[in-house]
Amino acid sequence: MERTAASTSSTEREPGGRVASLVAGRVVGAHGLRGQLRVRCGEGAEDSLLRAARVRLLRGLEEPSGPLFPVRAAAPGRPGEVRLALEGVRRREEALELCGQLVALDADSLEAPAPGEYYGYQLVGCRVEREDGSAVGRVSGIWPTGGPDLLVIEGPEGAEHLVPAVRALLLEVDVEGRRIVIDAIPGLIDGDVA
Secondary structure, eight states, rough: OOOOOOOTOOOOEEETEEEEEEEEEEEEEEEETTTEEEEEEEEHHHHHHHSSSSEEEETTTSSSSSOOOEEEEEEEOOOTEEEEETTTOOSHHHHTTTOOOOOOOOOSSOOOOTTOOOBBHTTTTEEEEEEEEEEEEEEEEOOOOOOSEEEEEETTTTTTEEOOTTEEEEEEEEEEEEEEEEOOOSSSTTTTOO
16 A cells, blocks of 8 residues: 555544544744744645645644634745645744644645555544454554554554555555455464464
C-alpha cells in the first residue's frame, strides 16, 4: 500500500458515524504582521491545506467542531509547514492567540486520493483479517512514525496491535467494504509466534 494521504490526521465524527473533519495540522506560530498562521502539517496534508477553500480551528481532538474560516491565501512555508491567511485574522497578535489549535478540513471537501492511496480516516473502523479470514480486530487509529505509519488495531479482547501500513503486509484494502486483509507474519500479532 502506498502511504496514506494525511494519514497522521485524526478525525471527528458526527452523530451517525459520518466523518465531519480531518485534522491536517496544528498552528505553531505567526508569519509576518498581517495575521498569517504557520501550520505544522501532518504527513501528506500539505497539498490538501494548500488547496483548501476553508478550514476549521479546533482547540483539541475532543472538540466536535470548531469555527469555519474561509482561506484568503495559502503558501508553502518552512519545511513541513503551510502559511495560511484566514478571513477574520488580520493581525499578528490574533494569529498568535491561535497557537496550539488544530487545523481541520471537512472530509467531503478533500480530493479523491490517487489509486492505491487512502486517507487515514477511511481506514479507521475497517475490520482487519488474516489471509485465512480469521479476525484480528478493527482499525482504531493511525500512529505516525519517522517511517511508515502504523495502523492501531483493537483486537476482540481489547488488546492493541500495531501493524505497519506497507504494501508487503496489507494484502488487500477494501475501503468500500470496510475490510483490510493482512499478512500476519509470525510475531506481528501478539500470540502469533511460529
